[in-house]
Amino acid sequence: MTEQRQRSRQAGDAESAQADKSRWLALYVLCGGMLMIVLDATIVNVALTDIQQDLGFTPAGLAWVVNAYLISFGGLLMLVGRFGDLIGRRTMFLAGLVVFTVASVLCGVAINEVTLIAARFVQGIGGAMTSAVILGMIFAMFPDPRDQAKAIGRYAFVASAGGAIGLLLGGFLTALDWRLIFLVNLPIGIAVGIGALKILDKDQGAGLKNGADIPGAVLITSALMLGVYTIVKPAAEYGWTDTVTLGLGAAALVLLAGFVLREGTAANPLMPLKIFRSRNLSGANVIQVLTVAGMFGMFFMGSLYLKQVLGYEPIQLGLAFFPVAAIMGLLSVRYSEHFVMRFGARKVLIPGLSLILVALLWLTQAPVDGNYWLYIFGPMVLFGTGAGLAFPALMNLAMSGVEPEEAGLASGLANTTMQVGGALGLAVLATLSASKTEHLLKDGTAVNEALTSGFHLAFWVGAALVVVALAAAVVVLKSVPSSPHGTDDAADVDAELLLDAEVASERTVI
Structure with a gap:
C-alpha cells in the first residue's frame, strides 16, 4: 500500500511538473506574439526615410505609415479585449496573429502609398486582436502570486523594452532593405502560431449573449x-x-x-462600469497614460536628437538605446518578481517613476555637441532601471481585483491606455518641440541649437507628466494584496512571511 501511494505521489508530481512547464512555455509563446507587435511600433520609425524615397511618399503621406497603425490599434483594443472574454482569448489571439502576419507581408510587398497605408491599418487591427487578450491569459494561467509576479515581469519587459529593441533591430534591417522590417514578421508569426496551437489551452469564453x-x-x-x-x-x-x-x-x-x-x-x-470602482485599476491606467506620454520624450525625441543633431546612423541609433533594453530585461525577468512580492507593487512603482523623472531631467541638459557617455548613457541606464521597476508593478496594479471573466477587458484597457498615452505623448511633445524650434529659427538661431532647444522643451514637458504620475501613485494607489483573495494590509506581510519561510528552509538544508 505504501509503495502504491509513493508511485501515485510520484505520478502526481510528474504531472504537476509537466503542467508547470507547459504554463511557462505558453507564456513564452504569448510574449513572442507581443514582442512582434511591440517591435513593429518603433521599428518602422527607423525606416521612414527609406520608405519615403522608395515609394515616393509626400511628407504628409509619410506620417500615415505610423498614424494608420495607431488609429486602428488604439481604437480597437478595448473592444477586442472584451470580445476575447466572450468568444475565448485563445481564439482572439490566434485570429489576430493571422491578421497581423498577413498584413505584415502586404506591407513588405507594398508598391505605393495607398497599399502600404491600407496594409498598416489592417496590421493595427491584427495587433489589437492579439495583444489585447495576452495580459488576461497570463493572469488566468498563473493564479499563484509569486508565479504571477514573475510572469508579469517577463511580459512587462517585452511590452516596454520592445520599443528599444525595435530601434536596434530596425537599424540593421533597414541597412539591408526597409521591406525586411515587415517581412521578418512572417517566420515569427508562423512560429508563434504553431506554438499557440500546440501549447495554449482552449477556453470557451462567457458567450456573446453575455456582453455583445x-x-x-x-x-x-x-x-x-x-x-x-x-x-x-x-x-x-x-x-x-x-x-x-x-x-x-x-x-x-x-x-x-x-x-x-x-x-x-x-x-x-460590453464594459461593466463596476470595473472602475477599483482605485488601483483606475489609478494605474491614469498613471500609465501619463508615464508613457512622458516616456516618448526619451524614445522619440531622444532618437531625433541623436539623429538630427549628433548625426547618428540607424545602427548607431539602435546601439545607443541598447542599455535601456538590457537593463529592463535584467530587472523585469530576474528581479521585479522579488521586489513586487517583497515590498508590494506600489512601493516598487514609486522609485521606478522617480528614476524615469531623473532621466528626463538629465536629458534637458544635453548640449548641441553632447557626448554620449556624459549626456545620453546615464539617462539610458536610469530609464532602463526605472521602467524595469515601474512597468511590472503597473501591470500588477492594473489587473488587481479583476474578476476572471473580466480579465480580457482589463487587459485591453491597460493596452489602450499605453497606446493612447503614446499617441498623446507623441503629438504633444512633437508639436511643442517643433513650434519652439520654428520660432527660434525665425529669430536667426542656428539649426542645431534650435533643434536642441525644441527637444529640451519636450524633455521638460515629459518630466512634468511623470511628476503628475508620481503624485497620482502616492495619492490614489493602495497597497496591492499578493493574492486577489487577500487584504491590502496583509499583502506585504504575506510576502515577507513567504520569503522568511524560504530562507529558513534553505538554512535547514544547509
Missing part, C-alpha cells in the same frame, strides 16, 4: 478611433487650439460620454 452590446461597441470604437486620429493628425499638424482639433476632440468626448451612458443602462454591457 453592439451599440456600445460602435460608440467606444468610434470614440477611440476619432480620439487617436485627432491626436495624431490635426493636433500634431495644426495645433491644439485649432478649430478642427477642438471640434473633433469634442466629438470624440461626446461619443465616449454616450458609451458610458449606454453601459450604465445596457442589460449586458
